[in-house]
Amino acid sequence: MNSVGILVDDLVFRGLNKKKHTGTEKISFYNKAAATCHVKPVYLSLNRMNPGQGTAYGYTFARGKYSYGKVKIPRVIHNRTFPTSSRSKKNLNGLNRISYVFNGCNRYSKYRIHQMLKSAFKANIPRSVNYSKSNLRRMMKQYDSLYIKPQKGSVGDGIMKLSRGHSGKWVAQLPRRTHAGTKKNARKIVHQAAKRKPYLIQEGISLAKYRGKPYDIRVSVQRGGDGNWHVTGIVGKVARKGSHVTNLARGGKAVKCNILFQSLNHPKGVSDSVKQLSLRITKYLGKRLNRLADVGLDIGVNRQGKPYFIELNCRDQRYSFKKAGMGSTFYDSYANPVRYAKYVLKRRGQA
Secondary structure, three states: OOEEEEEOOHHHHHOOOOOOOOOOOOHHHHHHHHHHHOOEEEEEOOOOEEOOOOEEEEEEEEOOEEEEEEEEOOOEEEEOOOOOOHHHHHHHHHHHHHOEEEOOOOOOOHHHHHHHHOOOOHHHOOOEEEOOHHHHHHHHHHOOEEEEEEOOOOOOOOOEEEEEOOOOOEEEEOOOOEEEEOHHHHHHHHHHHHOOOOEEEEEOOOEOEEOOEEEEEEEEEEEOOOOOEEEEEEEEEEOOOOOOOOOHHHOOEEEOHHHHHHHOOOHHHHHHHHHHHHHHHHHHHHOOOOOOOEEEEEEEEEOOOOEEEEEEEOOOOOHHHHHOOOHHHHHHHHHHHHHHHHHHHHHOOOO
């Protein structure tokens, strides 16, 4: 039986035992999909391998049990890691030379992605610029609402929002506090928070609301068993009361889109336009980013139902589908990478 590698973070790797915790990863879905596809899942850690020798210490799953030991590195690997140490980065580079690692790069600069898309998708892309004092001053003159985001942040960490009030004051919403005052003071507060690492300034979209709270849409787009891109599912993320971020990790709530879109004109048309834009963008990026196969897009919908691309996530957390009660979609978001891995094995004459 052919093997498919699942490259996971150390925390998940150490928890690969029925009695231990694997964070938000639903590992049993990988196992179920592997059984259906007649492949053997092999779970790997970047810190426990020697790509030069083609071997690693990993977990295999068979007959309902995990077995730990020395294994041959599989020829196709699905990457679910964010390598940070020099050793892990070196090993990932080594893996790329001996195996087909898809989603080998899981984190791209937000600015880079927007630059890649802005010409082809101009009508559906909010204006975005690299953070600087002068760019912040210029963008505050042009727009009444701005988001200031870490270039490589995730789960909503560090996102700030600036809004111009009716009285001319500016409201600065930071992760742990909100300040209302003059434009100058708002700039000063944001700069103090943004000077520590690279940030992006993005035009704010007037998002549609659900029960008075803004929401955006997470769209899972993946390559499947036929090798082609498909929309696996869409789900809404509704911000908690008073918050400017919709991420579930920041108190947001997952809600099915058929419920969210009821307040908009032509709900089915809105759903279709979100899916179509997401698929077009992903296919476009898939031709430009090496071995991309599994992404989650954040799509904003304004009050007229028009979709806007917000950002790309190359390690989609997926649990929004679970939180919204979308069990079959949640499973498919895990099964599709396995199905695609089986497809790649066939194409490479190894299945």
